[in-house]
Amino acid sequence: SNQCRSDSSHCSSQKSMLIKIIISLCFYATAAATATEFSTESVAPSVPAAAVSSWARSDIECAVKCSAAGPAACSASAFLPQSELCLMSAEKGADFSEKASQSSVLRRLTTASSSGSAGSSWSRNASYVTIADRTFRIIQHRSKGALSFAQNWTDYEHGFGDDVDFWIGLRTINELTGSTPRVLRVEAVTWADELFIAEYSGFTVGDASTNYTMTYTSYLTASSNMTGDALAYHKGSQFSTMDRDNDGRSGSSCSVAHCGNGGWWYSSCAYCNPSGVYETSAIADSLKKMMWKYATGGTYAALKSIQLMVQV
Template sequence: QTDARLSACRKVCRGSKLFCVFQQRLTDSVNFSRPWPDYVSGFGDEDNFWIGLELLSLITSLSNSTLRAELFDWSDAMFSAEYLGFVVKNASTQYTMDYAGFLSANSNVTGDSLSLCRGEKFSTMDRDNDNFGGSCSLIYHGAAGWWFRGCSNVNPNGWMTSGQVDNFPKAVHWYSVHGNKNSLKAVRLLVQLPTEGP
């Protein structure tokens, strides 16, 4: 029996897999520079949202989940990256994130940009859990929440820009799509849902 809390998920199919969209950035209508409680419980509107670390931890505890990142540059090209065995642990670990491996055969990016986030605790503007001397969130990443490690190569919760911006790590970026300082137009993060029982 599928957990009723999963009804909050926006479900989409990619091939034969069913996913929950847990993060989406299409416009700048929602500010992602938010404190810890917001990232735990979730926030957003129809187009721009974060479902919350509690629900994300629940989803990844139910089955062997795949993470899929869908990344869009300013020419509207889509890049994807998939990760096997994606897990977000519970609150007692500060929602530590890990995964088993990068699925290069299912991806069209130049490499595993999440490797510097692997095994890291979640950090926000008001809770610094990274391995950097200061706060990655506040200093480099626009007060966004993420699994930073001194500081990371991805920032999907950073600032949305109105056009291509270079050399600006506070903007939404993903290293294997044009580097870690060049802004992306949009991003969507999905986690695979367990197969529903009868």
């Protein structure tokens, strides 16, 4: 199986004064490969940080940016929540204490790894983030746009992606939620750099015999700031891809005809489409784009980034 796998040995604890974050980002090819991992394990600072700063919304987005930059440009990162800055240094032992004394520092680890189980072409370790003492596992992340989400049923079932943009796989989502309803959290960033959040209680995804039917209990308005519940339109839907039409629209496939060949719980067709086509600006009123209707004032404008996560 190429589905994503978690390894608890990658997780470590920091002092209580630090924001806890655990992220392990691994890419495996069919042959032996090099895994890129970020750890909060203690590494003694050895050099002053000659850091490059970039905008980020969280520790995990800062780590993702560091991963995407590559080891020559970033081997350590620190997130400053008050200014929403991500500090990145090419030195693994960079000392960020002058600018980020109260922030967690993530440092790149490089280990040799082999491919996953037989037949596996892609696998990643679990990515977690802690928000206000709640731990979430990320099930989908998109912020770069280089990876197409126009993938077939098998890919959506088992998972696909790279160090930045990924989908962990329907099988894994079912394992996480099928018998244990979870809180789903959606974070969508517009091209005006506004962060919108939607949270849902009782989120579950069925197994393959149900075509991974998705449902949830309620939209949590107290912890959300979107102008409405876009996911309500999709509640109770089966999962569809460009080669497997399980949507509620007769006569055509939502994925192929209207939603950019993405995979999602399309109804007839979409109020949200996080697997749509990634655009580099806020192109409006198109179901084909990566969008979440009530993150953009009730329009279908394209988003800058989106991530979905379930509380574990």
